[in-house]
Amino acid sequence: MAQVLDEGRFDPALRRLIGVVLLGGIMGILDGSMVAVGVDTLAARFDAALSTIGWVSTGYLLALTVAIPVTTWAVDRFGARRLWLAGLGAFLAASLASGLAWNVSTLIVFRVLQGLAAGLLDPLVLTLLARAAGPRRAGRVMGLMGMVLSAGPVLGLIVGGAVLTHLSWRWMFLINLPIGAVALVGALRVIPRDTPTGEAPRTRLDIVGVALLGPGFATAVLALSQAADRTTVAAWQVLLPLAAAVALLAGYAVHALRPAAARRTPPLIDLRLFTSGGFSASVTIMMLVGLAMFANLFVLPLYYQQQHGRGPLASGLLVAPFAVAAIVGMPLAGRLSDRLGARRLVRAGALVAAVGEFAFTRVGAHTAEVWPGLAAFVVGLGLSFVGAPTMGSLYRTLPPASVPQGSSVLYILNQFGAAIGIAVVTLILATVGDGTGVAGFHGVYWFALATIAIILTAGLFLPGHPQPAPRSAAEPATESAALAATEPGAVSEPLAVRARQ
Incomplete structure (x- = not known):
């Protein structure tokens, strides 16, 4: 991570902030994958049906989805720093409780609490990074965020397989404690304090919106x-x-x-954001990226387990080319998008990903494992050149005051796309078959290929070459100074003026 940040030529203060925020944000992503590979273990440990154990993941995801929209209001009400620290503390407490659960009911309850905390943290990652970087470096910073979003689930599969092979199931949750402790100490040191001026009135919570949207x-x-x-x-x-x-x-x-x-109150999410063609295209593409990515990550380990007889750890390691591609491609795509814009990169990335998905439709039960590994790398690389430029484009078109709302919309739709992807994959695998299981896998990859074709079309509506935003006289001249101006109501001027549409 440090090498990637150095290559991005970020100011040291910004590098530290990015590292700390990404460290805190990766915990929930790791947890999701680890629990996915631990379903059978948890069912045996608690002597429960798989449908019951499924609520360990479903309850977490539902709670996360409910909490995300509230983050938009809470950032303005309490400040990003205090909300981040509170979210980290709550997530660590819920992780400890999950690791100490004594039956399946308590585990589900503690996972719901963990999901509520993650619902605060996940959009805050995007908000903190976007505000600190500003429009000029949005692509570069979102490339790092995209790297975590793409590589994190694969890393979770590998770590989860290792934990279940060598340690107790409780360490799927307890492993968050050392990571979170470092992230919490780092956040206390590098995230700037909230400095409200007292001039702007505090926004009241949209209770009706909370009751409807989440x-x-x-x-x-x-x-x-x-x-x-x-x-x-x-x-x-x-x-x-x-x-x-x-x-x-x-x-x-x-x-x-x-x-x-x-x-009586402003809406939780202002739907007028969608009148911007660039914003609508960006969040739609990120929803489709979530759909395609999780469809691949869900089905590929199953392919290795069912067609090649691999165990959880081995199948997780065989999916690693997807993560390697994200680690290589996301930061590069983000930096290029700051100079070239999103449209051309997204369309090129979609074409590359389509080639990889088509290659998967040719894979059979006896195909050497090197070929699906190579296809996974190609798909991961292509999606990297879709995800990072798209997120960077989103934050270049949003005014600073709308960054929290944009982050919530992006993350909700990305998670929603992932849920759609997993549900459709399950339906395809259950209904399409030829006796060997290979036809079902091929059906999934044809579905993913169709999704990428839609991304290719939606990419036409993204902004082209980025327009440089003029620097105001009051705008901080360096990234170090800019970090002090990232909070709502801060004494300093906003980090950057609104990028041109």
């Missing part, structure tokens, strides 16, 4: 999870939460689009 997305995720568990969308367990999700999200849209005079 639960709306959470019930949509629940519907997708139930569809994956039951391998059908026709069951009432799927249709009921799906109908509730549509009703809740439609209700939020009506509420948020009411005239300002008819509302």
Whole structure:
């Protein structure tokens, strides 16, 4: 990580902040993958059905989805630094409790609390990094964030396999404690203090928005999870939460689009953000990236386990080329996007990823493992040149005051895309078959290829060459000075003026 930051030529203060924030943000990503590979172990340990153990992951994901929108308001109300420290402390406490759980019910409850804390941390990672870097370095910094988002789940598969092979299942959660302690101490030292001027009134929480938006997305995720568990969308367990999700999200849209005079508080997420073509294209592409990425990460370990007889640790290691590609490609793509813009890089990356997905459709039961490994590297590299420039483009088009809302929208839709991907993959594997299982895998990769084709089209709506934002006289001249101006209501001027649309 240090070498990557040095190559990006960041100011030392900004390098330290990026490292500390990414260290805190990676814990939830690792946890998600580790729990995924530990489902069988947890079922045996607690003598519970797989459907019950599934709530260890589902409960976490639902709680995370509910909490994310509230972060937008909480950043303005309490400040990013205090919210980050509170989120880290809560996540560590919930991780300790999860590691000490004495039955499956308590484990699910503690994982829900962990998900609520992660819902504060995940969008805050993007907010802190975007504010500290400013529009001129948005692509470079988002490249590092994208590297964590892409490589983290694969690393979680590997670490989870190692933990379950050599240690107790409790270490899937307790491993967060040393990582989080370092991140907490680092955050106390490098994240700037909140310095409100006292001039701006404190924004009241949009209670109606909280009651509609978070639960709306959470019930949509629940519907997708139930569809994956039951391998059908026709069951009432799927249709009921799906109908509730549509009703809740439609209700939020009506509420948020009411005239300002008819509302007592500003909406939790301002839907007028979507009137910007660049913003809409960016968050749509990131949702599709989440869909394609998790479809690949979900099915590839299954391929190695079912077709080659590999165990959890070996199958995780065989997925590593995907993570290596992200580590190599994301920072490079981010730096290039600061100079070239997003449109050309995203379209080129989508074409590369499409080649890799097509190669997967040619893989059979007896294909040498080097070929799917090479295809995974190609897909990971292509998606790297989609994800990093897209995130950088998003933060170049947002005014500083809208960064928290943009971060929440991006992260919600990215997670929603991941949930869609896993549900569709499960349905394809359950319904498409030729007796060997290979046809199901091919169906998944054709689905991923279609997703990338949509990304290729959506890339046309991204901004082209980035327009340099003029530096105001009051804007900090160096990154070190800029770090003091990253908080809402800070005494200094914002880090950068709004980038041109």
